[in-house]
Amino acid sequence: MLMNPYKLKKINTHDHERCIMVLLFPSYTFTPSCAEVSITKTKNFTYNLLVGATNNFHRSNKIGRGGFGTVYKGVLKNGREVAVKVLSAESKQGEREFMTEIDTISNVKHPNLVELLGCCVYGHNRILVYEYLENSSIDRALLGFRKSLKLEWEKRSAICMGTARGLAYLHEELVPHIVHRDIKASNILLDEDLQPKIGDFGLAKLFPDNITHISTKIAGTTGYLAPEYVLGGQLTLKADVYSFGVLTLEVVSGRSSGNTNYGGGGKLLMEWAWELYEEGKLLDLVDPELEEFPKDEVIKYMKVALFCAQANASRRPLMSQVTEMLSRNVRLNEDQLTPPGFFEGPSQKSGMVSKNKSSDTSTSHQMSSFPITTTEVSPR
Numbered sequence: 236m237l238m239n240p241y242k243l244k245k246i247n248t249h250d251h252e253r254c255i256m257v258l259l260f261p262s263y264t265f266t267p268s269c270a271e272v273s274i275t276k277t278k279n280f281t282y283n284l285l286v287g288a289t290n291n292f293h294r295s296n297k298i299g300r301g302g303f304g305t306v307y308k309g310v311l312k313n314g315r316e317v318a319v320k321v322l323s324a325e326s327k328q329g330e331r332e333f334m335t336e337i338d339t340i341s342n343v344k345h346p347n348l349v350e351l352l353g354c355c356v357y358g359h360n361r362i363l364v365y366e367y368l369e370n371s372s373i374d375r376a377l378l379g380f381r382k383s384l385k386l387e388w389e390k391r392s393a394i395c396m397g398t399a400r401g402l403a404y405l406h407e408e409l410v411p412h413i414v415h416r417d418i419k420a421s422n423i424l425l426d427e428d429l430q431p432k433i434g435d436f437g438l439a440k441l442f443p444d445n446i447t448h449i450s451t452k453i454a455g456t457t458g459y460l461a462p463e464y465v466l467g468g469q470l471t472l473k474a475d476v477y478s479f480g481v482l483t484l485e486v487v488s489g490r491s492s493g494n495t496n497y498g499g500g501g502k503l504l505m506e507w508a509w510e511l512y513e514e515g516k517l518l519d520l521v522d523p524e525l526e527e528f529p530k531d532e533v534i535k536y537m538k539v540a541l542f543c544a545q546a547n548a549s550r551r552p553l554m555s556q557v558t559e560m561l562s563r564n565v566r567l568n569e570d571q572l573t574p575p576g577f578f579e580g581p582s583q584k585s586g587m588v589s590k591n592k593s594s595d596t597s598t599s600h601q602m603s604s605f606p607i608t609t610t611e612v613s614p615r
C-alpha cells in the first residue's frame with residue numbers, strides 16, 4: 236500500500252478510529268471540526284486544461300527555467316493565476332511513485348511555503364501546478380541590476396523571518412522532516428504583501444540523486460552550498476541552515492551570492508561578510524539603497540547569518556533557534572561564533588575562512604548545549 240508518511244501528523248490519540256481509516260485508506264477525509272488536519276489527495280489537472288491555461292505553453296507565458304524544469308504562467312478558467320512547472324525529462328518516470336511524492340508535498344501547508352494546487356501526468360510529462368506569486372522571486376525583486384522592488388528594512392526583515400519560519404516548519408514540525416536542499420533567492424517567492432514563500436520543497440526526491448539538479452547547482456549558484464554537502468555529500472538540516480545564512484546576507488546587502496567579486500575582488504559574499512565582521516565593519520555590507528534602518532537589528536541579522544554558515548555544521552543553529560534570534564531582542568554570544576565554510580566551484584577554492592577566531596571543525600559540539608542567545612536586551 237502506498238501511504239503518505241505525513242498524513243498522521245497531529246491526529247490526536249482519541250481519533251484513533253480515524254487514524255485507522257487513514258492508514259487503510261490514504262484518501263480518507265474527515266471534517267476539520269473533528270481533527271486537526273484534513274487529508275486530501277492531490278488534484279489532477281488535465282493536460283488540455285493546462286494547454287488552455289498557458290496558451291499552449293507559449294514562450295510569452297514562460298516565467299523561468301530551473302534545474303527541475305520550465306515554469307509558465309497560466310490562468311485557469313475560473314480566472315485564478317497559477318504557475319505551471321513542466322518537470323524536465325530526468326524526473327522519475329513511474330506514475331505511482333510520482334503521485335506518492337506529490338501527494339506528500341501537496342499535504343504540506345504553511346503560510347511561508349508555496350502551495351501546490353495539483354499536478355498532471357500525461358504520457359511522459361510530469362507537470363506541477365502551484366499558486367502564482369505576483370512579486371516573483373527574491374533574486375528578481377531584490378538582487379542584481381534589474382531589481383524590480385525597492386524594499387525597506389521592515390520588508391526585508393519580514394522576508395528573512397518568514398523564510399526562517401517556513402524552514403523551521405519543514406525541519407522541525409513536519410514528521411518526517413524535509414531538507415529543502417536548494418534554499419536560494421530564486422526559490423523564495425513573494426506574494427502581493429511581500430510575504431515570502433519557499434518554493435520547490437520536496438522536489439529533489441523526484442530526481443535521481445546523481446543527475447542534473449545538483450550538478451546544475453554546482454555549475455551555477457554555488458555560493459549557497461554548505462561545504463560538507465557539496466564536498467562530502469552529507470545532507471542534513473544544517474545544509475539548509477547554511478543556505479539560509481547566505482540568503483540572509485543577500486537580503487540585507489542586496490547583493491547576489493552568485494558573484495565572486497566582493498571585498499576588493501575574488502571573494503564570495505560570505506567570505507567578505509566574515510572579513511568585515513572581523514574588522515568590525517559589518518555595516519559596510521548593507522545595501523546602499525537602504526536609507527534608514529535600525530543599525531543594531533541589521534547587524535544582528537548579519538551575525539545570525541554568520542552563525543548559520545559556520546564551517547562546522549553541528550555548530551550551526553536549528554531554524555527554530557534562528558527564528559528566536561531574529562525575532563527576540565537578544566544579545567548573541569559571539570564567543571561561540573566560528574568562521575564560515577565555503578565552496579566556490581568545482582575547480583576553485585573550497586574550505587574555511589580562518590583568521591583570528593577559533594576554527595574548530597570537530598563534530599562533538601552539540602547544539603543542545605550551545606548557548607547562542609544570552610541576555611534579553613531591552614527594546615530600543
Ligand SMILES: Nc1ncnc2c1ncn2[C@@H]1O[C@H](COP(=O)(O)OP(=O)(O)OP(=O)(O)O)[C@@H](O)[C@H]1O
Pocket residue numbers: 298299300301302303304305306318320349365366367368369371372375417421422424434435451
Ligand atoms: N509559483 C510561482 N509564482 C511566480 N513565479 C514563479 C513561481 N515558481 C517559480 N517562479 C519563477 O520561475 C523561476 C524559475 O523557477 P524554478 O523554481 O523552476 O527555478 P529556479 O528556482 O530558478 O532554479 P532551481 O530549479 O534550480 O531551484 C523562478 O525564479 C521564479 O521567478
